[in-house]
Amino acid sequence: SYDILKSKFRGCLLGSLLGDCLGAPFEGDNMTTGDKLVIKNYLDKLEEPGFKCPFKPYTDDTAMTRSVAKALIDKPEPDFKFLAKLFVKEYFLEPNRGYGQNVVSVFQKLRQNKFEDVFKPASEQFNGSGSLGNGGAMRIAPVALYYFDKYNIMIDVVTNATKITHTNPLGVNGALLQSIAIQECLLEPQGEKLNVHNFVKKLLDKMKVFEYEDEDDLDGVIEEPYREKLLTVQNLLLRTYDQDELYDEILETLGNSIVALNSVPTAVYCFLKACAETPDLRNIFRNTIEYAIGLGGDTDTIASMAGAIAGAYVGEENLNVNLVRHCEKHNEIIEMADNLLAARQEI
Ligand code: 8NA
Ligand code: MG
Ligand code: MG
Ligand code: MG
DSSP: OHHHHHHHHHHHHHHHHHHHHHHGGGTTOOOOHHHHHHHHHHHHHHHSTTOOOOOBOOOHHHHHHHHHHHHHHHOSSOOHHHHHHHHHHHHHHSTTTTOOHHHHHHHHHHHHTTTSSTTHHHHHTTTTTOOOBTTTGGGOHHHHHHTTTOHHHHHHHHHHHHHTTOOSHHHHHHHHHHHHHHHHHHHSOSSSOOOHHHHHHHHHHHHHHHHHHHOOOSSSOOOOHHHHHHHHHHHHHHOOOOHHHHHHHHHHHTOOSSBGGGTHHHHHHHHHHHHHHOOOHHHHHHHHHHHHHHTOSSHHHHHHHHHHHHHHHHOGGGSOHHHHHTBTTHHHHHHHHHHHHHHHTTO
16 A cells, blocks of 8 residues: 555665664674674664764765655656766765765766766776776665666666666675565565565566576576575574674675675675564564674674665564664655655656
């Protein structure tokens, strides 16, 4: 129904904001067992009703997500030139949000070429191989929401929205995996315990198409890096570990870096681990971002992606209001989620 969708749209975009704002202070850190306790205490403190502190600023992840949402709200048909212009305008207004270096040089080229071909600058990066960073995936949530019941269009729009900055198949497929995970969560009923193994199976099935199409080398070996990561997710969910051992295993197999392949499956895993451990929707959201931040590395982006997935599953009412209140522009994000839902009624 409309009310459930509204809650899930808000939960998803707020989840993305919270992961970014709350994860950003730890970006690039290597975490010890002690640090994980620090993160738990930090989140507990922020959840206290009366606790006061300066707001937690968002970074490039949210800046770009906001542009993606705005493009969908303002233009009835997908308009990638308009989206590229929004990215560039936003970057030059606030360049200090922690953008990746490749992205900055793509923005400079786009502006120099007056947006003549919005996919060309990105395709020329890294000697023509294109960026495989997680910057496409980190901003894709609004597309997954807007087209959640139009799968083929979603895939097409995700691909093109990503290619404005990230043309490497690993960058694009990371955005596709993230959007598919969000879309699945939107379709999932809220009340029932998530079957995490069925969830991974659905992702495995859907990713097959993209990785197979990308296979163009002649060694006869079909490389399916995202599907391999998802099989690892499946194994990690089945095995019981000592906490420290598990942590090392996650970092070794899934990763925590700015590379999409080493962060999008990690975000999916954080969400599924939280779901496997408890049916309590409030704990699922909180634990998802706590796990993501606790891994260290690209904490803002992994927590943002994991938060978007978890938020789309649990809905706004299962995000702690005090965590929300500490994040920059949370009211604008709620309004954006509502406008996105309203805009899609017209397509
Ligand atoms: P991006 O496209 O600039 O990629 C990020 C970096 O990944 C690049 O600057 C390169 O160093 C490297 N890279 C990407 N593709 C290739 C390639 N084909 N060959 C060699 N190196 C490559 O940025 P993005 O939009 O993907 O963003 C990724 C992350 O950067 C996000 O976490 C975002 O928040 C930002 N960021 C990361 C850090 C950090 O150190 N963890 C700090 C600030 C900002
Ligand atoms: Mg960031
Ligand atoms: Mg091969
Ligand atoms: Mg980041």
